[in-house]
Amino acid sequence: MVPHLTTALNGPINELEQRILESMPAIERWFRLEWMEHTPPFYTSADLRNAGFKLAPVDTNLFPSTFNNLTPEMLPLAVQAAMAAIEKICPEAKNLLLIPEQRSNSFYLQNVAQLVQIFNQAGLNVRLGSMDPALTAPMPVALPDGSELTLEPLLRNRGRLGLKDFDPCTILLNNDLSGGVPRALQHLHEQYLLPPLHAGWGVRRKSRHFQSYEEVAKKFAKLLGMDPWLINPMHGQCGKVDFDTPSGLDCVKSNVDALLTKVRRKYKEYGINEKPFVVVKADNAAGQGILTVRDVKDLDDRERVMRGREGLVSEGQVPDELIIQEGVPTYERMNDAVAEPVVMMIDRYVVGGFYRVHADRGIDEGLCSPGSRYVPLAFAGSHTLPKPGSKPGASAPNRFYMYGVIGRLAMLAAAYELEATDPDAESYE
Template structure:
């Protein structure tokens, strides 16, 4: 089933779907040429929002969890993509070290088990090595499905990281480094660390990503002969913000007001009868923390002390000092009468699957990545379902998924641009 759009404003998206399907050979060639010049992130997940009049990524994760939400039917694609990715990086690899988050609940452990299975089936011995200093020996946990997962303390010997009697060629991070860059992972000797350290939230900024995405969206829109705004969320950034003391809020308020005015102008241009909003979020951060939806900039001046403190909190006890002000993209997709947004998963440059994040207690203009969210696999991401050119827009599930995959890959390409621009080891040419 394709989750239904509950808005009559489906014109631009149906036109976009049709244009993308008609341009499939040109689009695939365009991506092929881009990947000749740029290296894709090792793996990526992208949160999309489909407003009917606009389809855009709102978050790009370079350390994706949630792999257990992909259906078994999607796994062969993931395994093939993992094989291709490893072959490019370390063809002779036999050992892969997976570095997880320090604190893990049962859902996250199920995600690790799925990742382990994918890379095991790609032909690698996979073991888990934790950065948690309190872990002194191998610890085995039993998952709800009855399977076991063993996590061991990470060791560093002669500039290489591994485990006891386990020396990997490749180290795969599933830890977004919100707490900072671990010394154990710096300056590794002849080992591949994926993603690189500067992809972690200790260094990375969402504003840099969306700056790169804007560049990609303009290139792609030129190819398609369309307005980039249809696939690009506008944004601004404020630094030196201290929510606990109210410092820097004037910048956030000014930028939010200016962004709302820009969105109003675009809505007027397209005849969209909607009330615009902006998302104020931590410029470095994940897990849906530190996000505020604002419909009037005056709301920021009226925030309670508790709301300000909550906005200032980020993952792993970090404080928010830089803020992204992003055009709010409502989601008008519904599944079983609950608001839904698609999340696309990729390994290397390949789309391998995805799911809908569904929240029955959230509105179309709210953050869905909060407690109470459910994850419904993309029912149309089944094998043997290729796009169907000529099908009526908005009704063919594979066509909708292909369109989501294109926008997801644009965000992944933007992440590639972003990582190149922020690489501390890159050579700079005058």
Template sequence: MVPHLVTALNGPINELEARVLESMPAIERWFRLEWMEHTPPFYTSVDIRNAGFKLAPVETNLFPGGWNNLTEDMLPLAVQAAMAAIEKICPEAKNLLLIPGQDTRNSFYMTNVARLRRIFMLAGLNVRLGTLDPAITESVSIDLPDGDQITVEPLVRTERRLGLKNFDPCTILLNNELSAGIPGMLEDLHEQYLLPPLHAGGSVRRKANHFQSYEEVAKKFAKLLGMDPWLINPMYASCGDVDVGEGASLEAVKAGADALLGKIRRKYKEYGINEKPFVVVKADSGASGLGSMTVRDAKELDALDRRRRDLSALAGSGPQVCRMLVQEGVPTYERMNDAVAEPVVYMMDRYVVGGFYRIHADRGVDENLNAPGARFVPLAFAQSHHLPRPGVKPGASAPNRFYMYGVVARLAMLAASYELEATDPDAEVYD
């Protein structure tokens, strides 16, 4: 089922797998009860890293691209989940407006958009694409490598609604992370569902909020299973605002990294893990996972002159003062043909509908794989996620491991739900 995946995982993860498998009814019931209280994001992808001794989500994307990396086999599951999602949000929906990212000339990205369009068409909606790119003022048809064609149209904003020429959607789905900020065109919409909500946008969302919610979720889940939450929770430290420009003081980042490395060291000692801990320093907001820095010793941050440029790069085109996040590094010990691999799990509504391995031949086990040069290996993930085989020896069954990945991915999705509730600017407060 996973022919090329070479893994030699043992120890705590196999125990966790066994615990997760035997607790399936309790886990599924727990999720059902959580979803009675909380609304799942419309769609989510989660990057997971399996260190053998620990399994943790490292990135939760609320505007997932890469749907084209999933197998054709997952389509029916995604369609069925999309049907469930639409039914809940807007049963009377006819028209769905899909807003892709700006990168309409990237045919790989647009193949992802075409896949999404197909899913929602098969779920029974009229789907059209509208772009935020002001340079596109009339319909543009784009040829895709697989022979398909996709048409992108300019958006038409009226006082209360957003649509296209002769197309008034009930629901607007963003596949655009809005990293550069929230366009006025998307604000103050009336009687239209905008998904994900604007406060999930890349320019306002804070990773620290997500991992705070994830910690809360992981603790609840760990209590249910009677295990140490650390086994699924990447620790983190939020360093607040850091001036990464001229004369930057990295004291806060350094202190955060130092404290976190100490905490990881104690955990490694507790579990008898003979590895050198590392942390990952990244901007607390902004595009997913791009530009992170692996640090094994806080002193590395002392080489300020050398690092300042790197940190400026992390902040991207944003302001020179930005919030930084220091996160426990989770190595990934999965391999595919000698290349480092990490699973990415895709969800629609509350359902796991597919996944793939992201592999990168030029990256180390402690590095971000979501970088130029990454390749994607679709696996029968969707199928096997649903088909765990209780009773099979832990670590020996791909479906069982995939079920566990699906559980952890759903924990991260639940955390995103908590996070979006906590950060909702329109939330009613009942204090």
């Protein structure tokens, strides 16, 4: 059954849902035309926040690691999308080399096992290559359900990467390269590397993504005749910052002040009687830590800022580039715990999603932290398609269709972003 949400299916967001449902043919045609001009990322996940008065993505992941949250009912969609993605890239593909992160926790490994199953069923021989230089022989890894995965050492032969007796035409990274690009992945010839190296955090910036998303949101809002702010989290960015000097956060303070002013103006325009906030997070890292700020004076509290800095640390590194993003509260609940939807996509297709739930977090805090749990979006029967004739808020599939539309906007923004940062191509701008 569909998870019970106490606020998800009522409130002002119904107006946005109705507009999207009424515009469904135009929306799908618009996406179709966009995909004729832009190449979707191989796979994507988007974290959304439903504030009631707006719905927006707050993070877009190009190396999603939560495929284990897809229910069995969703797997046929994932397999079909995987087939479409592979056919576009390497139609004759036989072997797929999957390179996971060097994480040993069971939750992540179940994600890897799910990916192996999806691509096996899409008609590929899938084997796992480890970037751990200490691995010199195949190593079986047990999973909680009694099955196992086998990690194998990578073999580089001139311009190709593979395993012993395994020469793939396609290499799929499920590793966001936060620690840098290994030499083994550089200068590959006649092999498809997905996602490309410039999707990793050595190059990628969240601010660049949300700049692209703002462009996409404006186009989409024009199509629907609406204010793009209803689907777009405003943002600012700072170049190099230094937490250790009094003036090192001046850029952060000025951006926080300017962004809070813009958000207050919007809240007043829409009659929203709440105190706005912004979140400060690493611009150049996958870390989910955030510092919530409701007043620029909060940044004068040295102790509070230094505690926030600890939460922003990723891979042991203190971030020196920050993004300041409009905070989007979430008013969805599951059994009294705060919840947010996550949309999973392969190629240009939504293949499913889940709710990230955290009982100890507030509506203005990030939920991707220890203590969070994940509840798959399960549908009763085959009722996964929207019902245009029903009233807004009356149908969970309608709400999930809207989530899928916003998720696809984030995916399209990622396509813009990758084109703009591709070192081997001219910018689309």
